[in-house]
Amino acid sequence: MQVERKVYREDHEQFRATARRFIEREVVPHMDQWLKDGIVSREVWMKAGREGLLCTMLPVEHGGGGGDFGHSAIIAEELARAGASVSFGLHSDIVAPYIARLGTEAQQQRWLPGICSGEQILAVAITEPGGGSDVKAIRTSAVRDGDDYVINGSKTFISNGFISDLVVVVCKTDPAAGAKGVSLVVVETNREGFRRGRKLDKVGMHSQDTAELFFDNVRVPVANRLGEEGKGFAYLMQELPQERFIIAVTAAAKLERLLEQTLEYVKDRKAFGQTVWDFQNTKFRLADVKAKAVALRTMVDHYLAEHMRRKLTAEEAAIAKLYATETLWQCLDDMVQLHGGYGYMLEYPIARAFVDMRVSRVYGGSNEVMRDLISRKL
Ligand SMILES: Cc1cc2nc3c(=O)[nH]c(=O)nc-3n(C[C@H](O)[C@H](O)[C@H](O)COP(=O)(O)OP(=O)(O)OC[C@H]3O[C@@H](n4cnc5c(N)ncnc54)[C@H](O)[C@@H]3O)c2cc1C
Incomplete structure (x- = not known):
């Protein structure tokens, strides 16, 4: 990609080298097995914790990396580049911040060390x-x-x-109070009455375990509540922008990598006595993809710098998520087409991305909800 990236410092790029080596060594060789199993191993979580790749933004005194959002973004970019669906980002940058920002000192001391080491894996249930x-x-x-x-x-x-092992559960503590009746409670998954349903059979992201959860008279101490009772909705609104922005960071990195892979493919593949690249249609389609990837990179890096200064607004995060995921989806369809039948074979990264990335227009808040948020400020 020809956009010079000015958002990262030297220490970020050193961290990228560590993350890339780790993913090549500990993630990529296991992906096929995890795709079959529908879940990644616990071992990789522990190894990522030991290597300092979990909770990079959390304070060192609780076991975190003491870094900034740039370190988190690098992990998202490197996983996207490798085509790996492993939910380190969900754990470290989407769920852990609820405990780090809202937790009392006692809650932080109790949970954060295990979360940072990979012993305690997180989910958020909204x-x-x-x-x-x-x-x-x-x-x-x-x-x-x-x-x-x-x-x-x-x-x-x-x-x-x-x-x-720990689920931040969004629940109603006062059903009559609407948004003001929502609270966040941490539930340990070994509590009586907690049950996991089936592992859901998804269209893509097959190595991520996505499940139903059931709560049947689950008793949890009030001391497990995060923040104040009735403020859960407001807390979600504070944290959801980061979740949405990470989806945009992933989409931008994914698009760049898929363009490289598609170029390699079309320059090698022959049809009608020439390469697929030699057709003017291919060049024009991929020129469009390049223009969109550059526009997306420029936007994401601008907002990334904003977010590293804690200035990214909820509206900007919604704009980034909407534009990034819609752009990726349009480009993906064109790049699948240029692969012909192989574009439909899951052993090819483009096909894997096609099934994996569709959900990014839905999760983290559906793109219609993003449009609604943006339009409120128009
Ligand atoms: C793979 C995967 C992983 C997920 N992980 C998690 C997780 O870890 N934790 C969690 O809590 N959830 C998770 N989700 C759920 C995800 O966040 C929701 O699917 C998403 O927020 C949409 O909610 P819904 O599916 O109930 O759709 P609905 O709320 O039923 O909406 C359906 C559709 O209606 C339209 N719509 C809805 N509201 C509006 C509006 N205001 N204006 C215009 N149109 C609208 C949109 O087109 C929307 O897509 C995950 C989902 C998937 C598929």
Whole structure:
């Protein structure tokens, strides 16, 4: 890609080298097995923790890397480049921040070291079978009983649902109060009454375990609540922009890598006595992809610099997520086409990306919800 990247410092690029080596050594050789298993090994989480690749933004005193969002973005970019669906980002940059920012000192000391080392794997459970977009309409309840909450309800589409040890559960502590009745409670998955449903059979991202979760009178101490009761919706609104922006960072890196791979393919593949690259149609299509990839890179790096200064707004994160995932999807379709039948074979990175990336227009908040958020400021 010809855009000079000015957003990263020297220490970021050194960290990239470590992350890339780790992924080549500890992730890529296992991907086929994990795709078959529908889950990655616990071992890779522990190894990533030992190598300092989990929770890179969290403070060193709790076991984190003491870095900034640039380090997190590098891991997302390197996983995207390798075509690996491993949910380190969800754990480190989407769920752990709830505990790091909202947790009391006691909660942080209790949970963060194991989270940073990879011993305790995280999930966040917002979506329910009845709906995910309208968060304030969730129905899972947490009813106070002495020093405990008693949780009842069910969640679905939960990433790390099968492997997780700690789940940040979004529940209603006051069903009559709408958005003001939502609270966040950490549930240890060995608690009585907690049950995982089936591992869901997804279109793509087959190495990530996505599951249903059931809560049947699960008793959790009130001390497991994050932040204040009734403020859960506001906390989600503070943290969701980072989740959305990571999706944009991934999409930009993915698009650049897929363009390289598609160029390699079309320059090698022959049809009608010439290479596929020799057709003017191929050149024009890939020129369009290049222009879009450059535009996307420019936008993402601009917002990345903003986010490293903690200036990225919810609207900007929604713009980044919307533009990145829609652009990637348009380009993917063209690049699949240029691969012919091989573009439909999962052993080719383009086909794998086609099934893996479709969901990015839906999860992290559907792109229609992004448009709604953006339009409110127009
Ligand atoms: C692979 C995968 C992993 C996921 N991981 C997690 C996870 O870890 N934790 C978690 O809590 N959830 C997770 N999700 C759920 C995901 O965030 C939701 O699927 C998403 O937010 C949409 O919710 P929904 O599926 O209930 O769709 P619905 O809310 O039923 O919406 C369906 C469609 O209706 C339209 N729509 C909805 N609202 C509006 C609106 N305001 N304006 C216009 N149109 C609208 C959109 O087209 C939307 O796609 C995951 C989903 C998938 C597929």
